[in-house]
Amino acid sequence: MNLTRRDFLKAFGLSAAALGLGAKFPAAPLALAPKRAPIVPHGGNAMLMDTTKCVGCKSCQLACKKKNGLPIDDQPVSLCATALCYVDMKNVSPDPSKPVIQPIKRQCMNCNDPACVSACTVGALQKLSTGPVVYDSNRCIGCRYCMYACPFGIPTFEWDKQFSLMKKCNQCADLQAAGQLPACAKACPTGAIQYGRRDDLLTIARQRINDPQGKYVKHIYGETEVGGTSMLYLAAVPFQALGLPALPDVSPAEASQMIMHSTPLVAATVATVLTGLYFVTRRLTAQPTTVPVHPHIGGH
Numbered sequence: 001m002n003l004t005r006r007d008f009l010k011a012f013g014l015s016a017a018a019l020g021l022g023a024k025f026p027a028a029p030l031a032l033a034p035k036r037a038p039i040v041p042h043g044g045n046a047m048l049m050d051t052t053k054c055v056g057c058k059s060c061q062l063a064c065k066k067k068n069g070l071p072i073d074d075q076p077v078s079l080c081a082t083a084l085c086y087v088d089m090k091n092v093s094p095d096p097s098k099p100v101i102q103p104i105k106r107q108c109m110n111c112n113d114p115a116c117v118s119a120c121t122v123g124a125l126q127k128l129s130t131g132p133v134v135y136d137s138n139r140c141i142g143c144r145y146c147m148y149a150c151p152f153g154i155p156t157f158e159w160d161k162q163f164s165l166m167k168k169c170n171q172c173a174d175l176q177a178a179g180q181l182p183a184c185a186k187a188c189p190t191g192a193i194q195y196g197r198r199d200d201l202l203t204i205a206r207q208r209i210n211d212p213q214g215k216y217v218k219h220i221y222g223e224t225e226v227g228g229t230s231m232l233y234l235a236a237v238p239f240q241a242l243g244l245p246a247l248p249d250v251s252p253a254e255a256s257q258m259i260m261h262s263t264p265l266v267a268a269t270v271a272t273v274l275t276g277l278y279f280v281t282r283r284l285t286a287q288p289t290t291v292p293v294h295p296h297i298g299g300h
């Protein structure tokens with residue numbers, strides 16, 4: 001069968017028109033998905049951690065444990081159910097023989113459009129308009145979807161308990177509601193952690209990274225990553241060297257919604273192509289078989 005490009009395009013155009021998609025088809029399917037508005041577009045509170053000001057004293061880690069009633073005599077090596085905030089001592093030197101340690105405080109990023117909130121099927125997680133992402137243990141069914149959904153690998157569970165609950169920093173939402181500083185920000189002796197309105201902190205952060213005398217990487221981590229977060233970072237070394245992942249600006253929740261909205265159009269497109277192929281195939285196979293014309297043999 002000779003399926004020419006012209007045959008295909010003709011049949012494809014007919015079938016696309018039949019499905020009413022002729023005018024829309026050239027557009028990219030994702031462009032048709034509606035844009036998801038961030039849950040907290042600009043407002044809310046946040047924390048800014050300037051890692052260049054951190055001396056690794058771990059006062060924030062201790063204050064967090066005390067605030068949350070967690071044991072203070074263990075030595076956590078990462079975020080866990082007994083450490084919702086963890087000071088990671090990162091070796092940022094390219095030369096293994098000459099280590100250069102840069103501490104960084106890690107905790108939940110309290111994202112603007114949190115993947116954990118989208119993943120939770122029972123509404124146990126909620127983003128407050130003031131910034132924190134809070135957790136209601138009474139609603140939690142222990143499914144751990146939040147743990148798999150989080151792009152920062154933050155939620156942790158009480159693995160030693162039969163019904164383990166999720167644990168993460170909520171930026172001391174109760175203290176914030178009472179007009180007080182989060183415990184870690186209050187405990188920091190160097191001013192490495194600042195708490196305030198997210199917009200104001202971004203202004204401060206921009207001034208620092210744009211200072212010609214400055215030593216900063218010219219990026220505010222958390223300003224745009226996964227739709228923005230209520231935890232912002234400044235650093236003098238690449239953020240990935242400090243363990244912060246390189247992430248797109250679109251939030252996982254928004255990306256999955258775009259895909260869901262595009263699914264009907266993708267399905268219609270596939271149906272259109274298959275319909276086009278069907279018509280072409282049918283037309284070609286329906287052509288009468290050419291009977292070879294034998295030269296007339298005869299004579300008079």
Ligand code: SF4
Binds near residue numbers: 114116117150154168
């Ligand atoms: S960092 Fe993870 S756990 Fe925290 S708000 Fe974002 S998605 Fe949720």
Ligand code: SF4
Binds near residue numbers: 107169172183184
């Ligand atoms: S904001 Fe509160 S819960 Fe979060 S790291 Fe600081 S002290 Fe811990």
Ligand code: SF4
Binds near residue numbers: 056087103105188193
């Ligand atoms: S309290 Fe401040 S200086 Fe000390 S480890 Fe925490 S962020 Fe760094």
